[in-house]
Amino acid sequence: MGLSSQHNGRSDLAWFVNDREAPHKMGKRREPRKEIQVPVRIFGTDSRGKMFSANALTVNVSHQGLELSGVECQLNLNEIIGLTYGKNRVHFRIKWVGQPGTPKAGHVGLLNVSPEKPLWDFPLPSAVPDNHQSPVVQQRRHPRFKCQNSVEIHAQGGASFWATIADLSVGGCYVEMAIPLQPGNKVKVGIWIGETKAWADCEVAYSTPGCGVGLRFIRISASDLERIRQFLAQLAPFAKKPIFEHGPIGQ
Numbered sequence: 001m002g003l004s005s006q007h008n009g010r011s012d013l014a015w016f017v018n019d020r021e022a023p024h025k026m027g028k029r030r031e032p033r034k035e036i037q038v039p040v041r042i043f044g045t046d047s048r049g050k051m052f053s054a055n056a057l058t059v060n061v062s063h064q065g066l067e068l069s070g071v072e073c074q075l076n077l078n079e080i081i082g083l084t085y086g087k088n089r090v091h092f093r094i095k096w097v098g099q100p101g102t103p104k105a106g107h108v109g110l111l112n113v114s115p116e117k118p119l120w121d122f123p124l125p126s127a128v129p130d131n132h133q134s135p136v137v138q139q140r141r142h143p144r145f146k147c148q149n150s151v152e153i154h155a156q157g158g159a160s161f162w163a164t165i166a167d168l169s170v171g172g173c174y175v176e177m178a179i180p181l182q183p184g185n186k187v188k189v190g191i192w193i194g195e196t197k198a199w200a201d202c203e204v205a206y207s208t209p210g211c212g213v214g215l216r217f218i219r220i221s222a223s224d225l226e227r228i229r230q231f232l233a234q235l236a237p238f239a240k241k242p243i244f245e246h247g248p249i250g251q
Helices: 135-139 222-234
Strands: 039-045 051-061 065-069 080-085 088-097 108-112 144-146 150-155 160-168 172-176 186-193 196-208 212-220
Touching: 065 088, 150 172, 160 222, 172 186, 186 212, 186 222, 196 222, 212 222
Parallel strands: none
Antiparallel strands: 039 051, 039 080, 051 065, 065 108, 080 088, 088 108, 144 160, 150 160, 150 186, 160 172, 172 212, 186 196, 196 212
């Protein structure tokens, strides 16, 4: 039975579980939704492994997620896709897909993997406190900072390419790139800070096809790590990301 059938096709985002899909008991989620229809664009990789970019329409929106209609591409549960609204872009995890032949056909439910990032230009109802604690919140060690630094990536086998870092910590970074890198792969990166680069050996901790990869530092010199610390200390306070930002634990 599909997820939309299990939940009777409801659009309530209250049943969304955390992005690890851990089968633990959780606090009740009673986040209010705003019924609003605005055009958005979604992009990523479909169920056949092909990249797509398509228009869709919101049905309802909350701080943590939303329901879309008019989605024609075939999508897999738990995949990460990107969504743009105006000039803003955020990544979402697919939590349910409406079944063909039902009123929810063409609808998908999405969970925001970085809810603190600005996306909408209209107000949303205040969220009701939830006593659920995500394992990611409990285990992440380093706060992240939004940035737009260029990065030089050297993959195994000699391939190298350029990309842009979307957020950075002293433990790793999230790199926006369409080229897929498999989790567990080792790469060497040169992060541009000013006119020089800080080098680090990294492991691909997770990958969101068509969107980017999360890299965990596994070897970095003390001097380069200190340069990253000093760079992060110069960023404005509002650029700091809460520790529940997307990505694997331990960065």
